[in-house]
Amino acid sequence: MAKQIDLFTNRGHGGKRINAGRPRKDRSVQLHVARPEFSARHPLHVDVKLVKGLPSLRTKGRFKIVKAAIRKARSKGLRVVHFCVQSTHIHLMIESGGKRELGVGMQSFCTSIARGLNFALGRRGKVFRDRYYLHVLKTPTEVRNALVYIFLNYAKHTRVPNRFDPYSTLVVFKDKVKLGLARVNTHCMFPDVQARARFKDQLHELLAPPDTWYLKVGWKRAK
Secondary structure, three states: OOOOOOOOOOOOOOOOOOOOOOOOOOOOOOOOOOOOOOOOOOOEEEEEEEOOOOOOOOOHHHHHHHHHHHHHHHHOOOEEEEEEEOOOEEEEEEEOOOHHHHHHHHHHHHHHHHHHHHHHHOOOOOOEOOOOEEEEOOOHHHHHHHHHHHHOHHHHHHOOOOOOOOOEOHHHOOOOOOOOOOOOOOOOOOOOHHHHHHHHHHHHHHOOOOOOHHHHOHHHHOO
């Protein structure tokens, strides 16, 4: 008599399997999963990326679009403490009271940039690659590392150590020595003292002063 095949113990074919299905083309794209919960006492590192093919954000005109978006988003409750603008992406250090407040502020920020860029470039269509990347900073060391990452992101991309990024907010950061950035010359990209002062005044209008313990003093206790 032929032996009956047990369909339920045959694990070789069929059924749901790990990594089954068509592979993702771009693993850097953020999946549409639920955002992590976070406390208002924890700062946030947010990264938004442009779609491929758009020109660099690092021009005076496009930088104005980003600054205008930050200003508008602040009126919606988005507290941007520091930021840097790279060619294809933007890093933000944010404080937020909760997921809903962050969502409203980031929607305003991204929408303003998309409309501004499309108008300036005479185009239509998608501007950002995917959902923004969110990292909740839960320790003084994470906060310190995120600040260094934001301020030296341009130096990292250009492979020039301690290179100052004029499209960042380092020029208004008061504790460069404590952060280990004393060698970064924040004067080199400005034609005169008045230009540097005007730029600092513009940033002060955009940025929210740090309110969390981690961004006030906590990062200074990082090991």
